[in-house]
Amino acid sequence: MLDITLGQYYPGNSFIHRLDPRTKILTTLILIVAVFLANSAIGYAALCAMVLFIIAISGLPFMLVLKSVKPLLFIIVLTLVLHAVMGQGEHVLYQWKFIKVTEEGLQLGVQMAMRLILLLMISSILTFTTSPIVLTDGIEALLRPFRVIGVPAHELAMMMTIALRFIPTLMEETDRIIKAQTARGADFSGGNLLARAKNMLPILVPLFISAFRRADDLAIAMEARCYRGGEGRTRMHQLAYRSGDGLAFVFAFAMIGLLAFLRWGPKFI
């Protein structure tokens, strides 16, 4: 997942972009729960309207967000087909030998597919509107209370920061190694899967050695700059909730309330 989310940030200055990362992470989680509560056509319609509304105020191109569904398109289609074909139910729409498509099965399939699509779109709006660095800060702040039960919040955030810092550097390095090995006559194209995996070895070995050397250097440099873990550390950029964040929470809770009502409340239809 890491490489998918890494380059995803779509810079902007919309209301959604300016929200505190903690707000965005939490409201995303709330909305994901809301998606799971939906069980009626009205519920899904409300959720779709909500996603469209959020996309509209975030200034993201709609097609960009829709594309985030692509990596899982196969699974979505599979879910739809399996549910339609294997589903149990009274109202048979189509039958061919032992395969029958029932109305209930088809409905369930469409629901499942909708659920997956909505989940992907909602979570990708989070990564589209939040830079990975800010996202890391948000995760660290949210995990901090769990330090008492042994969650290494600071360490996780530090690892993510270093990963973000070094991924471009290591990509450059990979490029250099590929060129160097090509110059020595290595062939990276062609062959079956096994041969191709084997071809990667002359790239991976030098890359690992260099990564370890870098890690060693970095550890010394960090120590020289008084690094001693998260204890007693301050931050230059402190996260602060603003009025917009309250609004986002109200919106998210209203959404989950609406879907809970549609699921358990009195039925109109």
Place this chain on the structure above:
Amino acid sequence: MEPVIETKGLKHVYIDSDNNPVTALDGIDLQIMSGEFVAVIGANGSGKSTLARHFNALLLPSEGSVNVHGLDTLDENNLWQIRQDTGMVFQNPDNQIVAAVVEEDVAFGPENIGVPTEELKQRVEDALRAVDMLDYREHAPHLLSGGQKQRVAIAGTLALGSRCIVLDEPTAMLDPKGRKEILSTVRKLNREQHITVVYITHFMTEAMQADRVIVMGDGRIKFQGTPRDVFSRVEELEKLGLEAPLAAKFAFELRKSGVKLPQGIITNEELAEALAGTFCA
């Protein structure tokens, strides 16, 4: 004047991969004064990097002592104060930048020692301005040139509040432009902010800019003095595997062939003037 760094009989012995003890430093007595710009030169394996790491308590003496601002590096209670007082800049520009944004990286040091947010912002801004990188505060480090990365590393030590900066071959991996940037930044900090500089290098032209040059070989200080003193000793430098500046070498050879030239020529201009004096008179 009070010494910023003082070593007495400093010895450093480590065990190499074949389990043999190696003496990297063998009795170093050295004083570095406040506001001084000291260059340390020496061939590979002469112990100059090992010496530098003792100034920041990254390495501890096997024998003898190192005092930084009057604090003994062997006393663990002094560790964090010493690392604040003496900043280190390393050779590889890529491997010492921690954060994915320039200003966050400069803030890394002061964040570690718990500087309050408001003061921290001021420190980061001042430090970036001092190395002339304020315009790049929101850039990603991997998009900067080598010289710019090293200037960010220098800003990192300034933001930590260091009054003494130890640079361990900061220009070894840079192009000529980057080398010039670093040297002029360091000289400016030394002259304008009176920051003590220990500059380890194998570029003789860089060492010529220092107030004092220390020549190392086999874990010992072979000799030291002003750049003029040191670089006039062409033969001794060569014995240590070092090359004197071209003008000094040329003057030395001319003198050997009987051309009457004054002692202590180390720059091209001085050589040109001396030659003009000899031949055009």
